[in-house]
Amino acid sequence: MSSSSPSSLEKEKSIFLRAQKSVWDENGKIKQTRWQLYILDTPRTTSSEAAADRGDNRAGQRLRLFSEMPPCFPSNSGCVALESVIYVLGGHEKTTSPEVFYLDTRFPNTGWKKGPSMNRGRSEPHGAVINGNIYVMGDCNNSFYGDNSPDSPDNASSEPWVEVLDPFLSEWKTLPSHPQLPYSGISSIVVIDSGKKILVHPSPSHQSKSLFSYDVKEKSWDLIDKEFSSKFHDFQTPCVVLDDVLYYFSRRVRAYDLAKREWFEEPVRGLEGIGVSPPLQETNGYGSPEANFPRAFLVHVGNGKLCLVWEAWGGSYKRKNIHCTKFRVSKQSDEGGETILWAIIESLTVYPTDDVHRLVDCLAI
Template sequence: MSKSAANEPPAKETSPSLFPSSSLPDTMDLSCLALVPRSDHAALSLVSKRFHSVLASQEFYKTRSLLGRTQEFLYVCLSTTPNPTPSWFLLRRETNKNQLIPIPSFPSQPETFSSFVALDWGIYVIGGFKDVRSPDVLLLDCRTNTWRKVPSMSVGRAAAAAGVIDGKIYVFGGCEELSSPNWAEVFDPNTQTWETLVPMDDRNEGDNVIRETLVMDKKVYAVDFWSGSLFYYSPGDGKWGRKKIPEQVQSYYCVMEKVLYGCDEVGNVVWRDSEELEWKRVKGLEALQWKRVRKLSSFGGNIGVFWVGLRGDVWCAEISLERREEEGEIWGRIEWSEAVATFYRSFTRTKVEVLYAAAVNV
């Protein structure tokens, strides 16, 4: 080896270009890939390990978001007894037919009482009950429809409150012991760490079992299972609080544009502004009455309403909303309504419950 060669600094390692024959910088290559429709991503990921890695990367998701190329997809989790493991689906919207398409489920997801939140490109399944309360947290990566575990909570939970504010996941309640010092925790996806919060001082047994969680005005609200009373945590000032019980407790909730929508189990859809207590009926939705409603979800600026038919079929209706300020009313319009999945069998009855539904942009 020559002396001059020995004194030369080592060459810097560079990552291979997405397109080896291209003279464009990798950022340009990434922008080109981001323009590819999501329906082609599965085939594109098979081209090479490099492509598969890029399509699952945070940079690719951010690039698609900046270019306005993300699409909204509705994910649904169902319990279909006697199947012990919850099943996951993606709503395929087509001109002549809307239907739930199965996607891989996590084989050891708890059977009941998990909490769910959607954040960025994923859905987190938090705790649940399977023989014991689970501290595990699962993440469904909606970019690739694959699962992985993330760091567990410090305590097992079932029927806990869970909500997202400013990119962090706040979880409280659902503990075996009401007096647990870890009764409330917050998860930071960026650092992949859990931090214990100061628990609510005046909590009682009813506060430990949560029926529904909703996020309004930068607060995580919990609806307790027994009385339907509302209490909340405000991350901005680190304080707990309580709200007066509304005149009518709803079974399911959905928040859109600072308006809280509720629905009972027989299809009556109501609304109120965040600071009001009195519910008002959403006009124009008489066709939903006496449906066995099981879940509400925001979806593309509209509301998705799910109910279960007598034959084990799952129905969905998409409702657009119009607020008429001069009348002080909100009117709903059913854009479409149909059975999106059927679990009826001739000799066995399948009990179906809608555990969760959420829209995710990927």
């Protein structure tokens, strides 16, 4: 029987949460929101320990405030981590912003600093890191706020839709965009093929079901799956790739086999139950079930472990709980030979908060 020694395991990453903090007035109304950066300490629990107390949600831990973010940060900005440094990109108030701010989490006392501005303003941009460079895509045309057509005045200058930052040169460079994508927002992007490509899925509001990939070396685009989101249409949460399987949350943790370019028929099993994943909600005739969900995030923290993080009301209009389920995924075959994905729970943790209004980003560093 073989086993992994502690020295052979990589150090698990820390989870950082970017959130809006609410300031309430005496009437119970929000009078001000601020940006905060929190750190979420997940238990370093073995699978055998988790199995022993599967029913015990580790409540009572608190989120640790890591950094107050400057009030000048606009809403609808993006966020990405390059090693120990967190970058906040763009945003939108009265107009889209090209500004970039960054914080080195090793030296939080030095505070947030101004980085090199992007070539144009972007609202809710998506970022990915490859070989020490930051790739940013999407929403540089105010499409969320106005006409999304190519003939719209807002879109008269949609380029560069893709650009890359070399932090050492402090310079953004324009990259070629896909002809079907310059006027689209993005649902999610993720790095694949050991950092050679970026998977890109347009926002469902733009009626695109396709999944594209961008080769960073060749600077070229490919169509991966024309009907990618036709089965599970709501693809608005961040996703993660592990062992050639793409995972994302849409009422359940769903999985897509990148090698076979097809969906697993069933969601990942073993994540059912109160406090394990966000509760299912009915639409009552308004919107889709996915749209009525608390936003959930999936992140890879190392050693083949994933964390599902979400927010839920904690019994008061001022109080929210942050939930974190850490798990590994095991592949098994059913009687018909189909591959079934099972979650092996490592830990279930609840973090009470008094001032978190909304989670915006979740990063593993």
